[in-house]
Amino acid sequence: MDYVALSEQIFRELCIIPAPSGKEEKRAEYCLNKLKEFGIEGYIDKAKNVIYLLEGEKEDITVFQAHTDVVFPDEETLPFLEDEENIYCPGCGDDTIEVALLLGVIKKITDEKIKPKNSVLFVLNSCEEGLGNLKGTKEIFACYGNRIKELYTFDGQIGRVVNKSVGSHRYKVTVKTVGGHSYSDFGNENAARVLAEAIKRIYEIKVPEKDTTTYNVGVISGGTSVNTIIQQAEMLCEYRSDNFENLEYMKKEFKKIFDYISTLADVTVELVGDRPCGNNLDEEKMRAMTEFACAVQEKHSKSKVKIKSGSTDCNIPHSLGVPAICVGAYLGGGAHTREEWLKKDSFALGFAITEEIVKSCF
Numbered sequence: 268m269d270y271v272a273l274s275e276q277i278f279r280e281l282c283i284i285p286a287p288s289g290k291e292e293k294r295a296e297y298c299l300n301k302l303k304e305f306g307i308e309g310y311i312d313k314a315k316n317v318i319y320l321l322e323g324e325k326e327d328i329t330v331f332q333a334h335t336d337v338v339f340p341d342e343e344t345l346p347f348l349e350d351e352e353n354i355y356c357p358g359c360g361d362d363t364i365e366v367a368l369l370l371g372v373i374k375k376i377t378d379e380k381i382k383p384k385n386s387v388l389f390v391l392n393s394c395e396e397g398l399g400n401l402k403g404t405k406e407i408f409a410c411y412g413n414r415i416k417e418l419y420t421f422d423g424q425i426g427r428v429v430n431k432s433v434g435s436h437r438y439k440v441t442v443k444t445v446g447g448h449s450y451s452d453f454g455n456e457n458a459a460r461v462l463a464e465a466i467k468r469i470y471e472i473k474v475p476e477k478d479t480t481t482y483n484v485g486v487i488s489g490g491t492s493v494n495t496i497i498q499q500a501e502m503l504c505e506y507r508s509d510n511f512e513n514l515e516y517m518k519k520e521f522k523k524i525f526d527y528i529s530t531l532a533d534v535t536v537e538l539v540g541d542r543p544c545g546n547n548l549d550e551e552k553m554r555a556m557t558e559f560a561c562a563v564q565e566k567h568s569k570s571k572v573k574i575k576s577g578s579t580d581c582n583i584p585h586s587l588g589v590p591a592i593c594v595g596a597y598l599g600g601g602a603h604t605r606e607e608w609l610k611k612d613s614f615a616l617g618f619a620i621t622e623e624i625v626k627s628c629f
């Protein structure tokens with residue numbers, strides 16, 4: 268059987284199925300049916316993860332996963348185009364091809380009837396993107412956390428291995444005042460004035476020097492008309508860091524600002540994003556996994572791999588002290604844009620990389 272061709276066939280069918288974070292049910296169903304066709308008993312959990320547990324000689328679990336959700340809100344069939352060399356489809360590289368490759372590898376090891384040393388949990392998981400907040404991976408750890416010893420997620424391009432997690436907290440801040448008429452009620456507090464005070468103070472924060480820490484105000488909105496004192500204004504803001512202490516520091520700095528503006532108006536702060544970063548990881552084990560992932564990628568792609576920090580499904584295991592690595596498995600570009608594309612060579616290359624990493628467990 269040509270497993271690369273099988274993966275490509277699965278990819279072509281999967282790519283056009285819409286799957287915004289939290290609404291992955293159609294893709295989940297597709298993946299579960301594929302497992303059934305392979306003669307495998309899997310299930311969909313309450314976070315819409317597709318799960319296949321292959322018991323090995325040991326209780327300890329190694330997880331191999333790829334995410335089914337895409338950043339695009341589309342609920343209709345996604346547009347699919349191709350030419351000689353490339354395929355173009357929103358979400359094709361991030362992360363549809365990896366889901367297809369993992370399914371292809373599952374079929375191959377099933378046909379080969381090989382047994383893993385560690386038990387292996389294959390997961391086609393939900394909610395990796397944006398405000399999905401890694402719900403899928405959180406659910407995997409809620410169910411199997413006490414047995415999981417290591418995790419590989421296939422996500423991103425060949426040439427990239429992520430071994431450090433960037434954590435973030437994202438907030439929606441809503442300011443409300445009585446507002447009023449711009450002329451007759453002049454002097455009443457303006458909600459945007461209060462919000463602006465918060466923004467000004469955020470941009471005065473001195474970020475810690477060690478490691479990388481950033482902040483951003485990403486969306487602001489509010490107001491009714493030019494002659495109305497703004498009664499309600501909102502913003503979305505965030506901070507990020509790959510250092511646990513820095514994230515805690517930023518949390519305190521933001522809280523001080525939110526507390527201050529609460530003395531000026533009616534302020535509600537909602538935590539809309541929560542991605543933890545790494546804490547107390549076994550450095551030796553992380554180094555070994557990183558070296559292995561880089562070596563496999565370099566062997567097949569014949570090009571140098573960059574080791575990076577990122578926000579991926581690894582954030583969850585890292586925050587729990589479980590070694591985890593994110594491995595890229597396609598060649599292409601334009602992730603998170605509607606022009607996303609990948610090279611057709613990606614199927615053979617990505618399959619070889621995925622297979623070798625999975626088979627390290629057998």
Ligand SMILES: [Zn+2]
Nearest residue numbers: 361362422423
């Ligand atoms: Zn992704």
